[in-house]
Amino acid sequence: xxxxxxxxxxxxxxxxxxxxxxxxxxxxxxxxxxxxxxxxxxxxxxxxxxxxxxxxxxxxxxxxxxxxxxxxxxxxxxxxxxxxxxxxxxxxxxxxxxxxxxxxxxxxxxxxxxxxxxxxxxxxxxxxxxxxxxxxxxxxxxxxxxxxxxxxxxxxxxxxxxxxxxxxxxxxxxxxxxxxxxxxxxxxxxxxxxxxxxxxxxxxxxxxxxxxxxxxxxxxxxxxxxxxxxxxxxxxxxxxxxxxxxxxxxxxxxxxxxxxxxxxxxxxxxxxxxxxxx
Numbered sequence: 001x002x003x004x005x006x007x008x009x010x011x012x013x014x015x016x017x018x019x020x021x022x023x024x025x026x027x028x029x030x031x032x033x034x035x036x037x038x039x040x041x042x043x044x045x046x047x048x049x050x051x052x053x054x055x056x057x058x059x060x061x062x063x064x065x066x067x068x069x070x071x072x073x074x075x076x077x078x079x080x081x082x083x084x085x086x087x088x089x090x091x092x093x094x095x096x097x098x099x100x101x102x103x104x105x106x107x108x109x110x111x112x113x114x115x116x117x118x119x120x121x122x123x124x125x126x127x128x129x130x131x132x133x134x135x136x137x138x139x140x141x142x143x144x145x146x147x148x149x150x151x152x153x154x155x156x157x158x159x160x161x162x163x164x165x166x167x168x169x170x171x172x173x174x175x176x177x178x179x180x181x182x183x184x185x186x187x188x189x190x191x192x193x194x195x196x197x198x199x200x201x202x203x204x205x206x207x208x209x210x211x212x213x214x215x216x217x218x219x220x221x222x223x224x225x226x227x228x229x230x231x232x233x234x235x236x237x238x239x240x241x242x243x244x245x246x247x248x249x250x251x252x253x254x255x256x257x258x259x260x261x262x263x264x265x266x267x268x269x270x271x272x273x274x275x276x277x278x
Contacts, residue, residue, distance in 0.1 A: 001088045002264030006151070006207045007164045009054070010191060011047060012171025012223065014216030017179060018234035021188035024196035025211065025236050035243055039235035039250045041215040046224040047171065048097050050214035050252065055079045055102065057256030057271030067224070071097050073105040077268035079162065079256050080122040086265035088161030091125040091154040093147050095166055099128050125154050131168060139172040145194045152198060155205055162263065174217040199238060208239030208262065241277035250276050
């Protein structure tokens with residue numbers, strides 16, 4: 001493959017929280033090691049619909065996932081399948097929805113919580129958490145440093161060409177406390193601090209790194225609808241590609257074809273959006 005890429009999705013972070021609370025990411029932007037753009041989610045701006053669009057490059061109205069209660073094995077080609085078609089190795093450390101969308105549905109807690117399947121045509125190495133029992137009083141989220149370490153472990157053990165990590169911590173915190181509060185400020189600070197040591201390590205392993213979110217959240221901790229706070233998040237890129245002007249808004253449908261083009265994998269004909277990196 002031409003390049004290796006890691007996609008880091010921190011669920012539910014509005015643009016303004018990324019830009020004012022993630023001091024490490026912003027520090028790398030200031031010293032020229034990263035670039036940042038605004039990234040706009042599809043509609044509905046609900047988690048499962050966005051996950052499906054990020055990886056298939058098509059709108060929810062086409063892939064059919066209308067929300068978190070409508071999760072199934074998707075029929076469209078996706079980033080995993082295209083990387084595998086090019087001979088690359090794939091890995092995922094994510095919520096179980098990703099396994100259901102791109103490998104097997106329904107999710108079997110014993111069979112699918114952890115698997116290594118070299119012959120899979122989608123995800124070769126999967127480590128998943130289901131958040132079963134999730135609610136306002138109990139987030140059911142794993143520690144993010146454990147997730148970052150698990151992805152790094154898969155990269156080192158299996159030589160991933162493409163890996164994705166997805167954390168629900170900040171989305172869950174936002175639903176619980178909303179976003180204009182001390183608890184949310186601290187949660188973003190902790191996430192930034194936990195993530196920071198891993199980015200240089202991933203870069204040293206030869207990966208380009210994209211850090212973004214699936215959607216934002218508004219003042220009442222809501223997303224799913226329209227508007228800047230619900231749809232807009234930030235996208236940070238660590239790599240040597242040429243990108244658009246800083247004031248460009250990245251369409252969520254551009255992520256899949258961009259990743260595949262950078263890696264030298266075939267872009268599915270259903271992925272019609274233009275790549276934003278060259």
